[in-house]
Amino acid sequence: xxxxxxxxxxxxxxxxxxxxxxxxxxxxxxxxxxxxxxxxxxxxxxxxxxxxxxxxxxxxxxxxxxxxxxxxxxxxxxxxxxxxxxxxxxxxxxxxxxxxxxxxxxxxxxxxxxxxxxxxxxxxxxxxxxxxxxxxxxxxxxxxxxxxxxxxxxxxxxxxxxxxxxxxxxxxxxxxxxxxxxxxxxxxxxxxxxxxxxxxxxxxxxxxxxxxxxxxxxxxxxxxxxxxxxxxxxxxxxxxxxxxxxxxxxxxxxxxxxxxxxxxxxxxxxxxxxxxxxxxxxxxxxxxxxxxxxxxxxxxxxxxxxxxxxxxxxxxxxxxxxxxxxxxxxxxxxxxxxxxxxxxxxxxxxxxxxxxxxxx
Amino acid sequence: xxxxxxxxxxxxxxxxxxxxxxxxxxxxxxxxxxxxxxxxxxxxxxxxxxxxxxxxxxxxxxxxxxxxxxxxxxxxxxxxxxxxxxxxxxxxxxxxxxxxxxxxxxxxxxxxxxxxxxxxxxxxxx
Numbered sequence: 001x002x003x004x005x006x007x008x009x010x011x012x013x014x015x016x017x018x019x020x021x022x023x024x025x026x027x028x029x030x031x032x033x034x035x036x037x038x039x040x041x042x043x044x045x046x047x048x049x050x051x052x053x054x055x056x057x058x059x060x061x062x063x064x065x066x067x068x069x070x071x072x073x074x075x076x077x078x079x080x081x082x083x084x085x086x087x088x089x090x091x092x093x094x095x096x097x098x099x100x101x102x103x104x105x106x107x108x109x110x111x112x113x114x115x116x117x118x119x120x121x122x123x124x125x126x127x128x129x130x131x132x133x134x135x136x137x138x139x140x141x142x143x144x145x146x147x148x149x150x151x152x153x154x155x156x157x158x159x160x161x162x163x164x165x166x167x168x169x170x171x172x173x174x175x176x177x178x179x180x181x182x183x184x185x186x187x188x189x190x191x192x193x194x195x196x197x198x199x200x201x202x203x204x205x206x207x208x209x210x211x212x213x214x215x216x217x218x219x220x221x222x223x224x225x226x227x228x229x230x231x232x233x234x235x236x237x238x239x240x241x242x243x244x245x246x247x248x249x250x251x252x253x254x255x256x257x258x259x260x261x262x263x264x265x266x267x268x269x270x271x272x273x274x275x276x277x278x279x280x281x282x283x284x285x286x287x288x289x290x291x292x293x294x295x296x297x298x299x300x301x302x303x304x305x306x307x308x309x310x311x312x313x314x315x316x317x318x319x320x321x322x323x324x325x326x327x328x329x330x331x332x333x334x335x336x337x338x339x340x341x342x343x344x345x346x347x348x349x350x351x352x353x354x355x356x357x358x359x360x
Numbered sequence: 361x362x363x364x365x366x367x368x369x370x371x372x373x374x375x376x377x378x379x380x381x382x383x384x385x386x387x388x389x390x391x392x393x394x395x396x397x398x399x400x401x402x403x404x405x406x407x408x409x410x411x412x413x414x415x416x417x418x419x420x421x422x423x424x425x426x427x428x429x430x431x432x433x434x435x436x437x438x439x440x441x442x443x444x445x446x447x448x449x450x451x452x453x454x455x456x457x458x459x460x461x462x463x464x465x466x467x468x469x470x471x472x473x474x475x476x477x478x479x480x481x482x483x484x485x486x
Contacts (some may be wrong), residue, residue: 016393025370028396031396031397031451032397090482225396225422225423229422290400290402291420292399292425294418294425314422314423315420315422318395344418347429
């Protein structure tokens, strides 16, 4: 099992650790509901250093990124980031990722920990024009400092004006005394905040500085458990649950990051799918009767016919009701359509709901 | 973590408290910690006679779901109504207000097969 720079720190803080994507990771500290509320209402820190980072550099870096990703990276300017995905050549998804433009010839791709090798091999196999690729995952730490108080806490540690960094933008600067920290207005919680990328050897000091700065706001460490409930309340996809090598970006509701104005892997397949329509679609739903949907549970209609499958589900800590996402036959995906989730052989009533579940 | 001396335990992380010819059943402090924040307890076997190690219900936590097994054979006589409205009692008071069911003891010899507090602690390595 691989470790992240701060594994020992998490253990010392009393975290419950689990193996996730081959890494020893903190899954919870004070308890999932408490951690979830901390991020929604104040500020919490996730150590997501298991995630992968690739640097692509050279004249043809943009060309390579354009060919392997679905979103249009040509619209990025220096200091901008975008959400994107890697179509797999068979109509599915290799991974979802963030594309950062450092400068005209330098990009950083941030990928899921479970897919680092798969993504590296996939992108390398398309690198026919000599783009310099570096996998810096093992020496890079990533803290996601999320919540409405994140900006106030972090501003104490940098002269970079955080309020001037728009959503999906970043600055590289001095943070807590260390140069070249990437300060990115991103995150996967819907709670606002920043993500900090830096070299492993600064991890201990940056972590301590962030907690000192956040003390007055009640800052707490947050585990992967709450990360999952926070992203699900926003209806954000999790690779391996809601999207994978068998789901198309269009079925998954990722049409907004699938740009047909450029050439890329699966463009023709996806264009045809867009025109012809597709048989199933990823939607959100809420439970009407008591039950908690979980990944893999069948979705059926009132007569008990199979109409789909649950991809993610949980009890929403903010809304205090059970929510989920799943693929359903397209004709049954209109909001307010009554569906049933098969939970231990019982069909429990639910209703198709627009995402995000958590309205602003 | 707390493991009262006067209870019997199972490898499925449940406890049994014998009161005359009836038994109270719940999950251990270790189990509630592993499950995390509990959302509800679904007992589907009220007034039914359920065999030893057969599922009498399920416990749903935010992150996961787990079956609940009968530590002994018996009839499910009562479900704790307090935890229906306040499932968090299972987290905060697993041996007290967080008890789950009361059942009859149909085969007294099954009680001797349950784990002592020492054996249970050994099992979970504390």
